[in-house]
Amino acid sequence: MEIGKKKAQPNLWVPDNKKNFWKTMKNQKILYLMSIPFVVWIFVFNYLPVWGWTMAFQDFRPGRSITEQEWVGFKHFITLFQDPHFYLVLRNTLVMSLMLLIVGFTIPIIFAVSLNELKDSLFKRSVQTISYLPHFVSWVVVAGIVTKMLSTDGGIINDLLVSLNIIESPIQFMAQGHWFWVILTGADIWKEMGWNSIIFLAAMAGVDPQLYEAARVDGANRWRRIWHITLPGIRPTIMVILILSIGNMISIGFERQLLLGNSLVREYSEVLELYALNYGIGMGNYSYGTALGIFNSMVSIILLLLANGFFKRMSNTSVM
């Protein structure tokens, strides 16, 4: 709590009684006026649409007014939780997002730390640029590249492994259900590693160079400096991004899975959002899709609160 007080900014000062509040408001009325457009914007685009959640409790038919809709209570939620397929896609979603979270977090940090240690800035900048370029390649193209590279018919990976005598005959990488998660994670790392490391590099640039000098004087070697200065220096950034990612764990998108998947790995590749698409919008069953959306939002909020509570406790102990 000591730290919190030190860092508190004057504008966020909260009055402790009503009289003071109105007084402050009067004093700062220009500031309040300036914030109105944004509050309205948030209300219109983020709160009004929540009205659409009512669809989950109806048998929604497009083109009818709300009074003409048929209300069915929790019917769609019950169907959802009784569908074994739903648990399969939920498992796939959670496993894949967990893998993406773990690998997609450690590797960019390691990459950023190594780049940060480089002295030659031209080399450093070119590596950085090259490494984040794949971020701008669409998943359609990436999926094409990955499929071709892993092909048994002249795919480069199989050719390499065979010519090095590591394997005897080409392996059908894309046909193995349990490998799908690995391939997806690998492809994602290739595509997003450079991009995700940018923010860590920026955070490292903000670390006070005097700290490094002091450490060097005290005889800390390079590993020590990374461990005691660089990593603690970017810890707030890491935590903010981690909390954000955990909140988004359940909504990991479906393009990657859809494009890399095939009929042999469907049981491993189908994710929640694809399921919502197929059984919700795809079938014109908006209510079911909305019910699934509400489930998603609820899980996201819960995950977020848990993660935040956990890290608050963690950082408190580490501060004390």
Add this chain to the structure above:
Amino acid sequence: MSRKYKGFYGVFIIVSLFLFVPACSNSEETSTNNNDGDNETSNDEMSDSEIEFSVFAADDNPSWNGMDSPVGQEILNATGVSLDADFALGDPAERISLFAASGDYPDFILPKGDGGLMVDAGAMVDLRPLIEEHGPNIKEVYGDYLDRMTWSEDDDAIYFLGTNGVDQEYWSPGNGFWLQHAVVEELGYPEINTLEDFENAIAEYYEMYPEIDGQPTIPLSLLADDWRMLISVTNPAFFATGGSDDGEWFIDHETQEAILHYRRPEEREYFRWLNHMNNEGLLDPETFVQQEDQYISKISSGRVLGMIDAEWSIADAQTALREDGKQERMHGIYPVTLDDTFKQANFQDAGYLAEWGIGITVDNPDPVRAIKFLDWMASEEAQILNNWGIEGEHYQYDDEGNRHLTEEQREERLSDSKFNERTGINVFTAYGPNYGDGVLDSEGQPFTINTPETVVEDYTDKEKEVLAAYDAEIWADLFPSSDEFPVKPWGAGWEINWSSDSPIAVPFQRAEDTMMTRIPEAILADEDEFDEVYDRFMEELEGHGVEEMEQEFTKLIQKRIELWDEE
């Protein structure tokens, strides 16, 4: 620290809510625009001015180039209408559902199988009164088929005008088993009628030539990329067992009862054969993994001996082989069945398929102008323009007054992949009523450039040689002709839709999901495990309630037969 994170709570909650913005429907203005053309005068004034209509089509049109092409300009001059087209990427049902949910519709829509969503949402204008008043050409083109477009027994309206070619004659088989010309030539043109013949031909040739042009030969390749699996893996199962294309259904002619086609015992034998092919090492191991471009490039390299696919699916690869001058590596199509007791029903007649077509939505600012545009598209002038192009430029009249193409003009159409995009020929055909191949105009000349003779003219020398060896002129001669089958009184099963709350909807989706996983699994299983996998597959289907679903679908078929019989 806690204060610092309090801000985050707010932001995160808002962000998570924002991630799930369910589309709100609000289409109060649905009925206001529906003026049935009672103000003639204003429309006549308007036909001089130009108007732009937006079009949404479920089928992509890769040649679409707006109204800039010569044919597009002609249409614009004649009607004053320009079309602003938008096409579905991926599954069209998603876009159409969004239209229905948002209440914001394009002026014209071609929703293919998902018209029900639009009609349920009250998005479509009843075309019947408009046609009565403004559509002489439309009536002329469709004749009695117009009644087939009646929406349902409860709703007498016509919402969509069929855009398939009316009275089309077919000279090219669309579905069958493909074999390289080199294979049949090498083996002395053996009979290719059963799966056994097909397999033997492939196996023998593969043994003789394990490599083609230095690369390993691929005996048989299929495409299973997403929904293409239906075309290349599962549809051939009913074609090989005497069924014709009713989508995922097999409909019994006598009882008119429908079942999911892969539940037929005959088709289990077909999949058993594929399983056997795989265990013999004759099936491309990448069958269920490859994407479409890989498949096409394999065939284009000339080392795939056989395919089982639709004509349109491999057409690009055939063009590529032709351009490379590898005539003997191109493929012929054969009517292969499980055994001699079945007839390949590719040419079975379903009557005119009127249901997939173009409709006018309630958002269309001027429905009268729109129907007049469609009526103009149905006119002889427009159909000749759409099929033949502009006189003197794309075709001319010979001494007897017949439209004809010179050698160069024909070659240009065949070999220039940008021809349609550049000229606009055949680009607009899909957006209005039109006659099919083989129909003659008022002067006794065909509307389209295709005739059986032109089909033969397009063949390569090698193709003619192969056909001559089989005593045939065109590939269709190898197939049983349409007279050998009864006309299907229900049209085509894949044309029959159901609403989203129908008891068919969910079991059907589940059955399809299961099928997409289990059939590849069964084909790739060991030979003695095949039955086990297939039995489990059948049990799972029953668990999804497919039997009740099939009964429901049977009812839909019977209703449709009754509706059409009333005519």
